[in-house]
Amino acid sequence: xxxxxxxxxxxxxxxxFITDIHGEYRGLIALLAEMDYDPFTxxxxxxxxxxxxxxxxxxxxxxxxTLQSMHPERVSVLTGNHEEMLSWYxxxxxxxxxxxGGEEARRSFERTFEDExxxxxxxxxxxxxxxxxxxxxxxxxxxxxxxxTPLHAQSRDxxxxxxxxxxAYPGERILEATGGRPVVHGHTPCEFICFDGARLNCDLGSxxxxxxxxxxxxxxxxxxxxxxxxxxxxxxxxxxxxxGGFGGVE
Numbered sequence: 001x002x003x004x005x006x007x008x009x010x011x012x013x014x015x016x017f018i019t020d021i022h023g024e025y026r027g028l029i030a031l032l033a034e035m036d037y038d039p040f041t042x043x044x045x046x047x048x049x050x051x052x053x054x055x056x057x058x059x060x061x062x063x064x065x066t067l068q069s070m071h072p073e074r075v076s077v078l079t080g081n082h083e084e085m086l087s088w089y090x091x092x093x094x095x096x097x098x099x100x101g102g103e104e105a106r107r108s109f110e111r112t113f114e115d116e117x118x119x120x121x122x123x124x125x126x127x128x129x130x131x132x133x134x135x136x137x138x139x140x141x142x143x144x145x146x147x148x149t150p151l152h153a154q155s156r157d158x159x160x161x162x163x164x165x166x167x168a169y170p171g172e173r174i175l176e177a178t179g180g181r182p183v184v185h186g187h188t189p190c191e192f193i194c195f196d197g198a199r200l201n202c203d204l205g206s207x208x209x210x211x212x213x214x215x216x217x218x219x220x221x222x223x224x225x226x227x228x229x230x231x232x233x234x235x236x237x238x239x240x241x242x243x244g245g246f247g248g249v250e
Contacts, residue, residue: 013043014042014224015045015137017047017202018217019202020204021046021217022049022082022208023051023055023056023101024206024217026056027217030235043135045078047142047184047186047187048080048129048159049187050080051083052085052102054101054104057105058105062122078142079126079131079142080186082101089102136181139184140184140185142158143188146158163187174198175197175198182246184200186203189208189210192243193243194242195242200220200246204217206232213231213233215231226240
């Protein structure tokens with residue numbers, strides 16, 4: 001299935017979101033530690049693009065797959081356009097994956113996975129990930145969605161949706177389609193995470209942003225209205241508040 005059923009809300013813990021990791025394993029682990037992530041109480045959603053470009057795609061995939069298997073009710077992982085390109089490559093549909101960070105990922109897979117069986121299990125898991133996840137407060141997707149189409153009937157084209165196209169829809173139209181729930185997503189790198197009333201883009205350009213020194217990874221606390229930022233170049237971590245009135249934060 002491409003859409004997960006609505007996740008049950010929890011009375012304790014936080015809702016955390018991270019997206020577009022792109023093989024940044026050290027940053028992923030550092031951010032989870034910085035935010036005191038507790039897999040037994042917090043709910044973690046990953047917005048896709050786990051792989052490519054960065055140094056440790058295999059470690060990211062192995063860690064998140066294991067974490068989800070241990071805490072299936074509290075860890076959800078979406079697919080992104082880079083997982084889609086990998087799927088095309090594995091089925092001999094296209095080699096575009098190799099020129100969009102796939103070579104780095106392939107080297108990571110070869111040096112990290114113990115054998116072909118482990119590699120196949122992890123890559124098959126990537127292929128199985130959904131495009132959209134919902135809970136009682138938010139809709140999560142990699143890049144966006146088409147509000148004229150039901151969430152459960154979206155085309156796989158939404159994995160490639162430009163931010164300019166998604167944000168061309170009025171916020172009221174997005175909220176009408178989601179039943180009033182904001183959409184949390186990634187895909188298009190930005191410098192700061194800002195809420196426009198209907199959408200929250202959480203991609204800070206890990207191994208993708210045009211300015212190398214500005215490439216960052218973010219772990220967003222949707223419950224507390226703040227996020228931690230990891231600088232891919234130097235490994236520094238900073239805390240920021242969400243802007244745009246998200247969760248009452250101005």
